[in-house]
Amino acid sequence: MPPPCSEDVVLSCLAQHFPLAHASLLLGRGDDAALLKAGRPLCVSSDLFLEDVHFRRSYFTPEEAGHKALAVNISDMAACGAQPFAFTLCLGLPPQTDMVWLDAFYSSMAELADKHGIALAGGDIAACERVHIAITIWGGISPSGVFLGRSGSVPGDCLFVIGTLGLARVGLRMLEAHGRSALRDWPCACAAHLRPTPQIDAGVMLARAGANARPPALMDISDGIARDLRRLLHADGAQYSQTAPQGPGAVIRLPERLLHSEVRRCAEDNKQDPVREALIGGEDYALLGSCAPDMLAALKTAVPGFTHIGEVTAEPGILCNDEPLEDLHGFDHFDF
Amino acid sequence: MPPPCSEDVVLSCLAQHFPLAHASLLLGRGDDAALLKAGRPLCVSSDLFLEDVHFRRSYFTPEEAGHKALAVNISDMAACGAQPFAFTLCLGLPPQTDMVWLDAFYSSMAELADKHGIALAGGDIAACERVHIAITIWGGISPSGVFLGRSGSVPGDCLFVIGTLGLARVGLRMLEAHGRSALRDWPCACAAHLRPTPQIDAGVMLARAGANARPPALMDISDGIARDLRRLLHADGAQYSQTAPQGPGAVIRLPERLLHSEVRRCAEDNKQDPVREALIGGEDYALLGSCAPDMLAALKTAVPGFTHIGEVTAEPGILCNDEPLEDLHGFDHFDF
Incomplete structure (x- = not known):
């Protein structure tokens, strides 16, 4: 039987998947705030990913939930022509969540983060009736590019x-x-x-x-x-x-x-x-x-x-x- | 009777309380991501503020909920010696939320943000059984100061x-x-x-x-x-x-x-x-x-x-x- 949830166990599981040190961070998680390397303008975006609103646990595996929660935030960076480099994760979890579920969730999210070179910079956890995820993500514009906003369409485009x-x-x-x-x-x-x-x-x-x-x-x-x-x-x-x-x-x-x-x-x-x-x-x-x-x-x-x-x-x-x-x-x- | 909730009505109410343009922002809300002015390292912190976990609507006025949701994030910046300058707000709202409640909630949050010179840089909204708030906040270190981490205590301090x-x-x-x-x-x-x-x-x-x-x-x-x-x-x-x-x-x-x-x-x-x-x-x-x-x-x-x-x-x-x-x-x- 998987071990039960406690705040320390959740954080310890998180630590196994997301390294504390990262090229995007001057100071990583564990303090009151993280410190980003930020020498130029930053794109930031925040999205909710809520059980029974955006996904259902009945047909989402934990891997899929972890992947999609981060993927939809990465998509906001794509929509700005930006390269994401760090995110924070706020996670509301039902107290009966088992560590097998959580480990698979973090593991898949970490895999997607790794693929794009994105650091986990911090976040919060709380007990919650349903799985509630709120992610904030940061991206930079590549030196050879510009920020792509939604505005600017003119007739003939x-x-x-x-x-x-x-x-x-x-x-x-x-x-x-x-x-x-x-x-x-x-x-x-x-x-x-x-x-x-x-x-x-x-x-x-x-x-x-x-x-x-x-x-x-x-x-x-x-x-x-x-x-x-x-x-x-x-x-x-x-x-x-x-x-x-x-x-x-x-x-x-x-x-x-x-x-x-x-x-x-x-x-x-x-x-x-x-x-x-x-x-x-x-x-x-x-x-x-x-x-x-x-x-x-x-x-x-x-x-x-x-x-x-x-x-x-x-x-x-x-x-x-x-x-x-x-x-x-x-x-x-x-x-x- | 207060008007019912719709996504556009919620966003329109938000727009009345938080200006789109702000000295901290190169580009504000409404796009896929906001663009922060960020010439130096940034502090970032994310916190959950959930109904029936962190607060109860039975004895929190909407003004108090809006104030406290942001205040606890500002406190994380204080704990780093940082000066907050921008935040994002993810808000899960019960569909039956009335605009009087929402207006008071935003109003008080905007007052606290104004007091500290903090811009709302973006966020997300979704329908949710209970009020679910996730805030990410950014702060800078004052030119004459340093980042104050938790670590570094030595015997004799x-x-x-x-x-x-x-x-x-x-x-x-x-x-x-x-x-x-x-x-x-x-x-x-x-x-x-x-x-x-x-x-x-x-x-x-x-x-x-x-x-x-x-x-x-x-x-x-x-x-x-x-x-x-x-x-x-x-x-x-x-x-x-x-x-x-x-x-x-x-x-x-x-x-x-x-x-x-x-x-x-x-x-x-x-x-x-x-x-x-x-x-x-x-x-x-x-x-x-x-x-x-x-x-x-x-x-x-x-x-x-x-x-x-x-x-x-x-x-x-x-x-x-x-x-x-x-x-x-x-x-x-x-x-x-």
């Missing part, structure tokens, strides 16, 4: 995505309906939901491309393109306004052949429009951006998975395959 | 505290037993629990004193001096070890007259030892530290509330008022 659309949503749906047995028939969709891959290399390439030209506007798609494309187009301050936004708008084309075969198969089985499903599907952590038309050819060649999907327009509103997108909203945490 | 001991514990106890009516008979104790004051000025003064001498070791007392003094003495790596620590140890003196009158009165009412209660009382966010003996007189004069309580010894173990402290453990989140 080309819109692009890097990564799959709607695949994680199919995975979520199948895992909710069938648990892990869904992995047999929907392996790619389930993997997209359980173990997303942040697009760090693509982000860094786009940041480099932006150093000698007008930089692309960029974000990651966490709530579905229907919702997130509006955020990209109106990133200059209007995205939280309660009134209908003015321009710019967009015309996009999403032919069915661009969609993953599991997205098409799922829509067919359920007599749904696969394009609509792809537009409202969040959590793929694909990148969505816009760039000047004269940058398009070079990016298509340089960035694996780069897909040109449309143009920014002066007129407000979004058309997808000639249909207005007004009735599609993507994911809202407080919609019930 | 003087031990000191700045702030009250055990007062917040009395407040917690009374609020748990009597709700807000406890404020009438235990005003200082309740205030210590509901609205702690981080000791930023004292931390900065100690950091300055450390610039031209061996710097004091410093931490804030979050789990009680019985537990936290061990962490201070063994901060050089042994604090998470499962085996009994070797030296250094300490001899401390806590005469009853040093304790707040409400701590003494509560112990008397309950036929308890007030010193023992003060030793295991956490959450006062007092500072605990050690310094070289030749620094003592200057610090006593310069730092309001500075109280000399004992000495570091070469022998392991802690004696308080000639009694060994071995059986006192302070607060552990996973002890039940």
